[in-house]
Amino acid sequence: MIRFVPRERTPLWLTIAVPVGSGLAALLLTALPLALSGAPILDAFRLMALGAAGSGFALAETLTRATPLIFTGLAAAVAFRAKLWNIGAEGQLYAGALATVALGAGLIEAPAYVLLPLVLLAGALAGAALLLVPVLFKSRFGADEVVVTLLMNFIVLLFVQMMIEGPMKDEMALGWPQSAPVLDEATLPKLFTGLRLHWGLVIAVAAAVLLHVLISRTVWGFRIRAVGENARAARYAGLPVGRSLALVGLLSGGLAGLAGASEVAGLKGYLTSDLSPGFGYAGIVVATLANLSPLGVVPSAIFIAAVFVGADSMSRAIGVSNYLADLVVAFALLSVLIGGLLTRFRLVLVRREAA
Amino acid sequence: MLDALDILLQANFWAATIRIATPLIFGVLGALLCERAGVLNLGIEGIFVAGAMSGWLAVYLGLPLWGGVLVAALVGAGFGLVHGVLTVPLGLSQHVTGIGVTLLATSAAYFGYRVAFPNVGTPPRIEPFPPLDVPVIGNLPFIGPIVGQQTAFTVLAFACVILVAFVLARTPLGLALRAVGDNPEAVEAQGLSVVGLRMGAVMAGSALMALGGAFLTLSAFNAFYFGMINGRGWVCIALTVFASWRPGKALVGALLFGALDAYQLRLQTITGGAVPSQIFLMLPYIFSIAALVLVARRADYPRALMKPYFKGQR
Numbered sequence: 001m002i003r004f005v006p007r008e009r010t011p012l013w014l015t016i017a018v019p020v021g022s023g024l025a026a027l028l029l030t031a032l033p034l035a036l037s038g039a040p041i042l043d044a045f046r047l048m049a050l051g052a053a054g055s056g057f058a059l060a061e062t063l064t065r066a067t068p069l070i071f072t073g074l075a076a077a078v079a080f081r082a083k084l085w086n087i088g089a090e091g092q093l094y095a096g097a098l099a100t101v102a103l104g105a106g107l108i109e110a111p112a113y114v115l116l117p118l119v120l121l122a123g124a125l126a127g128a129a130l131l132l133v134p135v136l137f138k139s140r141f142g143a144d145e146v147v148v149t150l151l152m153n154f155i156v157l158l159f160v161q162m163m164i165e166g167p168m169k170d171e172m173a174l175g176w177p178q179s180a181p182v183l184d185e186a187t188l189p190k191l192f193t194g195l196r197l198h199w200g201l202v203i204a205v206a207a208a209v210l211l212h213v214l215i216s217r218t219v220w221g222f223r224i225r226a227v228g229e230n231a232r233a234a235r236y237a238g239l240p241v242g243r244s245l246a247l248v249g250l251l252s253g254g255l256a257g258l259a260g261a262s263e264v265a266g267l268k269g270y271l272t273s274d275l276s277p278g279f280g281y282a283g284i285v286v287a288t289l290a291n292l293s294p295l296g297v298v299p300s301a302i303f304i305a306a307v308f309v310g311a312d313s314m315s316r317a318i319g320v321s322n323y324l325a326d327l328v329v330a331f332a333l334l335s336v337l338i339g340g341l342l343t344r345f346r347l348v349l350v351r352r353e354a355a
Numbered sequence: 356m357l358d359a360l361d362i363l364l365q366a367n368f369w370a371a372t373i374r375i376a377t378p379l380i381f382g383v384l385g386a387l388l389c390e391r392a393g394v395l396n397l398g399i400e401g402i403f404v405a406g407a408m409s410g411w412l413a414v415y416l417g418l419p420l421w422g423g424v425l426v427a428a429l430v431g432a433g434f435g436l437v438h439g440v441l442t443v444p445l446g447l448s449q450h451v452t453g454i455g456v457t458l459l460a461t462s463a464a465y466f467g468y469r470v471a472f473p474n475v476g477t478p479p480r481i482e483p484f485p486p487l488d489v490p491v492i493g494n495l496p497f498i499g500p501i502v503g504q505q506t507a508f509t510v511l512a513f514a515c516v517i518l519v520a521f522v523l524a525r526t527p528l529g530l531a532l533r534a535v536g537d538n539p540e541a542v543e544a545q546g547l548s549v550v551g552l553r554m555g556a557v558m559a560g561s562a563l564m565a566l567g568g569a570f571l572t573l574s575a576f577n578a579f580y581f582g583m584i585n586g587r588g589w590v591c592i593a594l595t596v597f598a599s600w601r602p603g604k605a606l607v608g609a610l611l612f613g614a615l616d617a618y619q620l621r622l623q624t625i626t627g628g629a630v631p632s633q634i635f636l637m638l639p640y641i642f643s644i645a646a647l648v649l650v651a652r653r654a655d656y657p658r659a660l661m662k663p664y665f666k667g668q669r
Contacts, residue, residue: 033463037470085450143644143651144596146397146450150589151640162633284454321469326462333455334437337447 004345018339019289019296023303025339026332033327039320051313052306058313060195064267066298066305068093068276070204071259072283073290073297074211075127079252081215081292082228084138084245086131088149089256090280091156095130096123096257097264098160101168101179101271104186104264112185119186120203120261127257128250130156135249139242153280161273170270179271188266200262204298207255211294224248256280277308278326285333291340304329362621366497370504371620374575376613378403378567380512382591383598383605384519385431385563391523391600392556393536393659397453398438399564400588401460402431406565408464411572411579412471414481423573424508424566431565434460435558443553446663457588468579478578484508508574513606515563520602532556536657539664549664564588586640593643596654608646615642 027045034041052062072089079086086092104119134148161177164170170180188199215221223244226234235241263275286304290296311325362368382399389396396402410427414420434456441452472479484506493499523529535542535552542549567587572579594612598604619635 033466033470037466080451087450087454137644137648137651141648141651142654143648147589147593147596147647148644151586151593151644154586154640155637158633158637162631165633166631281454281458284451285458288451319473321466321473323462323466323469326458327466330455330459330462333451333458334441337441337452337455338445341445341447 003348003350004341005348007344007346010343014343015291018343019291019300019336022289022336022339023332025335026328029331029335030324030328034320034324037320039318044314044318044320044324047314047317048307048310050310051317052310057195058309060192060197062302062306062309063201064196064198064305065309066301067198067200067204067266068259068263068279069282069286069301069305070201070208070298071255071262072279073286073301074204074208074283074294075252075255075259076283076287077290077292077294077297078211078215078224078255079248080228080287082224082245082248083231084135084248084252085146086134086149086249086252086256087146087284088131088134088152088280089252089259089283090276090278091149091153092127092130092253092256093260093263093276093280094156094160095126095260097260097271097275098163099123099126099257100186100261100264101182104182105168105180105270106183109183110185115183115185116188116265119182119265120258123261123264124254124257127255127260128253131249131253131256132246135245139245157273160271164271164273168271177273181270182265186265187269188262196267198262198266200266203258203262207258208294208298211251211255215294220244220247256283259283282329285329288333289336291343304332307332358625359622362618362625365621366500367504368617368621370501371617372610372613373501373505373509374613375616376609377509377512378570378575378587379591379594379609379612380516380606381563381567381570382588383594383609384515384602385560385567386591386595387598387600387602387605388519388523388532388560388563389435389557390595390660391536391657392532392553392560393539393657393662393664394439394442394553394557395449395453395592395661396435396438396456396557396560396564397450397592398434398456398460398561399453399591400584400586401457401464402434402561402564403568403571403584403588405434405460405464406431406568407572407583408468408568408579410565410569411481412467414573415479420484420573424511424569427565427569428562431562431568432558434565435561436554438561439554439557442663443557444550446665449661465581468581478580480577481573483572483577484574506574508570511566512570515566516602516606519563523602533657536659539659539662543664543666549666553664564591567591590639590643593647596656597646597650599650599655600657612639612642615639 031041034044051058053059075089099122100119103122134145137143137148138145164179165177168179170178191197223239226239227241227244231241259279264271282304286297286301289300307328308325311322315322386399406427409430410423413426414423438452438456441447442449486503487505489502493503531547531552535549539549594608598608616639619638623632623635
């Protein structure tokens with residue numbers, strides 16, 4: 001029989017091989033539903049690869065899609081590190097987008113070097129404030145944050161719909177429920193002319209590096225990790241557990257809020273109720289695939305984005321539903337969870353002794 | 356103001372209350388069965404979707420209605436098997452695995468629907484469960500119309516409440532299930548299999564969750580829509596805490612929620628657009644959070660909930 005023996009330390013090659021292997025396993029597993037749908041499997045995968053990385057344009061689209069996923073992936077990574085189960089990144093994203101539009105669509109007029117940082121900060125603060133509610137419910141009343149953050153996603157989305165059908169509705173939008181566009185001064189510049197890729201990507205990568213430094217090199221990061229590993233021990237050791245959790249909440253909610261702010265200010269320009277096709281939930285997959293490492297979130301977000309962009313393109317070409325991408329993402333999450341066992345345990349074959 | 360109170364006297368309102376509560380009864384029963392055995396199942400939202408889609412598709416393809424119910428239950432148990440294997444013998448994070456199961460079940464249902472119906476404008480329909488025709492009770496004033504608007508699927512939900520309550524409280528199996536969620540070591544010491552009991556509970560609970568989804572497509576409506584579950588599964592997780600993991604209280608919680616939801620729907624029409632409809636639509640979610648916060652302090656969680664058990668390890 002096989003026994004799991006805990007590892008003292010994980011070899012470096014395994015920490016890279018497990019997520020890569022899980023991504024490949026997810027693609028392999030998706031071949032089954034593809035076959036059931038009667039699509040040509042190899043063609044479908046070839047079209048997905050081409051659609052995600054077959055040209056400079058395709059690559060830029062993948063990186064554009066990766067930008068919000070880096071933010072939501074970081075949001076999940078920092079929260080899960082501290083075992084704060086924030087499943088509400090979707091709602092926090094919309095709160096951030098709403099704040100960005102509220103300030104950036106003409107309420108304040110200022111030069112770009114003032115307005116742009118202001119609207120991004122507002123987005124982050126809105127996301128952070130939203131997550132503080134369940135964190136408070138958790139610490140004051142012991143209410144499970146998973147359910148509260150999940151349910152708040154629906155409340156926030158309804159609130160956004162109410163705002164863009166009511167007080168924030170753009171009268172020029174021919175009846176579509178959407179907000180007025182943000183001013184040019186509140187728009188993140190494009191990185192290259194002719195492509196949709198914008199400075200949000202640079203901010204996202206910078207956020208990943210900063211978060212890495214914060215978690216691995218500072219006392220706050222140490223506290224976050226300590227609270228996550230063993231909250232009771234951290235409390236006995238005199239660490240401020242409540243304050244550390246609040247800090248994690250601010251960071252996580254703020255990062256998710258930035259995802260919304262960057263989508264509005266960098267890509268869409270205005271707010272609709274379909275701004276995010278589940279970026280908040282996909283962020284959980286991104287973070288898990290990265291083993292909750294902030295630096296790992298960047299490649300893992302690019303992989304998930306490539307799956308989505310590739311599936312869209314494949315779907316347009318041969319008419320296989322692009323829900324295939326969601327299947328790959330779900331398979332990737334479950335595969336990496338199982339693969340994660342290999343990084344934490346050695347599998348040892350034990351011969352049963354003859355009785 | 357009188358209009359707002361008048362709603363409570365309408366048989367239609369109470370009929371709607373029961374109709375809205377039925378899928379939640381299944382969902383809360385399923386969630387409490389998993390959690391009583393020590394496993395949090397956040398796959399519930401996706402299992403609802405998969406149950407709604409598979410039960411409906413089976414009937415659309417020619418199975419009788421009860422055949423569709425059975426298919427949904429089997430599909431639910433299948434996703435329960437996935438969640439169970441990953442969280443029970445492998446001991447992986449129940450939170451993240453549950454979210455993974457929800458993503459998997461939802462995308463599998465959506466992808467399957469798109470494969471079966473690549474380009475349809477209006478969703479294809481089936482002939483759903485007919486309204487009950489009960490002798491004597493059906494002719495009573497007030498009660499008659501309320502019962503007459505329900506279907507046999509709702510009767511199944513009430514029967515499941517009694518069944519789960521009986522099994523949990525009165526049978527050796529129920530005792531073992533409750534023990535495995537409180538003190539798995541004691542169960543092991545009795546020579547029972549912790550893994551087997553937990554796997555069984557998660558699969559049975561997931562089958563019940565899938566029935567909640569199937570009720571929507573086979574009884575409440577007659578077609579499958581994208582986004583039709585819309586957080587109902589998560590609401591059940593909150594109601595499970597509210598119900599203190601007891602089947603009887605689960606029934607009460609689901610009916611209370613159904614009444615609130617039915618009430619806000621009718622209040623919407625009375626206010627006639629003076630208040631944005633979204634405010635009313637938020638209410639069920641706000642109620643769920645409020646219910647959770649209210650009972651959280653004295654909630655008596657199963658003691659081994661979310662604690663993986665490995666044989667021979669303390």
